[in-house]
Amino acid sequence: MSLKLPNKTAGSLYVLSGPSGVGKTTLRKALLKKNSGLHFSVSWTTRARRSGEKAGKDYRFVSPEQFKKQILREGFFEWARVHNDYYGTPSKPVQAWLRQKRDVLLDIDVQGAGQVKRKMPEAVSIFILPPSREELKRRLSRRRTESPQALRLRLRNAEKELADWPRFDYAVINADIHNALKALIAILQAQHFRVR
Amino acid sequence: MSLKLPNKTAGSLYVLSGPSGVGKTTLRKALLKKNSGLHFSVSWTTRARRSGEKAGKDYRFVSPEQFKKQILREGFFEWARVHNDYYGTPSKPVQAWLRQKRDVLLDIDVQGAGQVKRKMPEAVSIFILPPSREELKRRLSRRRTESPQALRLRLRNAEKELADWPRFDYAVINADIHNALKALIAILQAQHFRVR
Numbered sequence: 001m002s003l004k005l006p007n008k009t010a011g012s013l014y015v016l017s018g019p020s021g022v023g024k025t026t027l028r029k030a031l032l033k034k035n036s037g038l039h040f041s042v043s044w045t046t047r048a049r050r051s052g053e054k055a056g057k058d059y060r061f062v063s064p065e066q067f068k069k070q071i072l073r074e075g076f077f078e079w080a081r082v083h084n085d086y087y088g089t090p091s092k093p094v095q096a097w098l099r100q101k102r103d104v105l106l107d108i109d110v111q112g113a114g115q116v117k118r119k120m121p122e123a124v125s126i127f128i129l130p131p132s133r134e135e136l137k138r139r140l141s142r143r144r145t146e147s148p149q150a151l152r153l154r155l156r157n158a159e160k161e162l163a164d165w166p167r168f169d170y171a172v173i174n175a176d177i178h179n180a181l182k183a184l185i186a187i188l189q190a191q192h193f194r195v196r
Numbered sequence: 197m198s199l200k201l202p203n204k205t206a207g208s209l210y211v212l213s214g215p216s217g218v219g220k221t222t223l224r225k226a227l228l229k230k231n232s233g234l235h236f237s238v239s240w241t242t243r244a245r246r247s248g249e250k251a252g253k254d255y256r257f258v259s260p261e262q263f264k265k266q267i268l269r270e271g272f273f274e275w276a277r278v279h280n281d282y283y284g285t286p287s288k289p290v291q292a293w294l295r296q297k298r299d300v301l302l303d304i305d306v307q308g309a310g311q312v313k314r315k316m317p318e319a320v321s322i323f324i325l326p327p328s329r330e331e332l333k334r335r336l337s338r339r340r341t342e343s344p345q346a347l348r349l350r351l352r353n354a355e356k357e358l359a360d361w362p363r364f365d366y367a368v369i370n371a372d373i374h375n376a377l378k379a380l381i382a383i384l385q386a387q388h389f390r391v392r
Binding site: 126127165166167168169170171172182183185186187189190191192193194195196 | 322323361362363364365366367368378379381382383385386387388389390391392
């Protein structure tokens with residue numbers, strides 16, 4: 001008789017979150033390159049596309065009307081208004097992948113991460129921390145893709161978001177991408193041996 | 197202001213367990229070689245030393261009288277009677293290491309692992325599974341360090357112990373040592389980023 005662990009009934013859902021400017025996008029892209037079994041959920045957003053971002057790959061860029069329609073038909077797994085823009089994870093692809101026992105990665109804001117954990121406590125939430133508040137400010141200011149007002153708003157929100165890390169399952173300091181990526185890979189590998 | 201995660205107040209306690217013959221000792225030794233920050237807790241036992249085992253390094257070999265004295269003075273973190281012999285983890289070194297924020301590894305039987313989890317729910321318990329029941333029997337019979345009666349007893353106990361894996365935090369199938377070791381390393385690394 002085989003002693004194989006019982007088949008998983010679903011894939012694992014990983015939630016990557018943290019304040020703006022902490023380096024989530026770079027980390028997420030590096031992680032997806034290293035881990036071909038991981039499916040990335042493309043979020044919907046009403047904010048303008050930044051240079052370098054690909055529509056349909058980084059985000060699905062939609063109008064506020066489209067976004068609101070999707071809210072009303074309960075089409076979001078989570079959604080949140082952040083910095084005056086809407087962001088949301090469409091339910092269908094995530095649910096379908098998980099049912100097919102695939103692992104799914106969300107790269108979402110701190111509010112949305114809280115919603116996901118409440119809906120699905122077995123999701124694995126990971127908070128990316130900057131090495132210091134000063135470094136986070138530097139990274140946000142370096143970005144220069146936004147107006148001074150938008151930057152100020154992001155800085156203020158970042159302060160609030162930072163306070164949320166103790167509610168996450170894991171916290172990883174992104175001092176350098178190489179070590180932060182190694183940490184993420186270990187967290188995902190370990191999860192495969194988790195009982196239940 | 198620094199955003200470093202708050203200092204850990206104690207080290208992590210890892211409990212490696214599983215049925216006799218599954219390869220725990222080989223895995224434990226390989227893990228300790230790879231991870232110099234990990235402290236191994238040497239168990240006490242009343243069983244006879246097997247060839248190749250080093251007193252004070254693999255086990256502390258004591259008389260039944262010494263063992264019972266230690267039980268009565270509440271000197272064990274966990275102890276159990278397995279296959280007619282006593283095995284126990286002395287409390288003092290484990291508690292001292294954890295207070296010094298060091299990580300500690302126990303290599304103990306399934307009963308003892310249950311005691312540790314009840315005493316310290318934050319301990320990380322890992323069950324090592326054989327790839328099949330048949331393979332476990334082969335491994336146990338190959339050992340030849342024991343009398344036929346002792347072997348029969350171990351086989352019977354192994355059956356019971358195998359049923360316990362769902363109560364552990366992690367389960368790793370030891371089909372080949374290389375992959376099982378990689379799994380253990382990932383589990384230990386991930387733990388360092390665990391919140392709380």
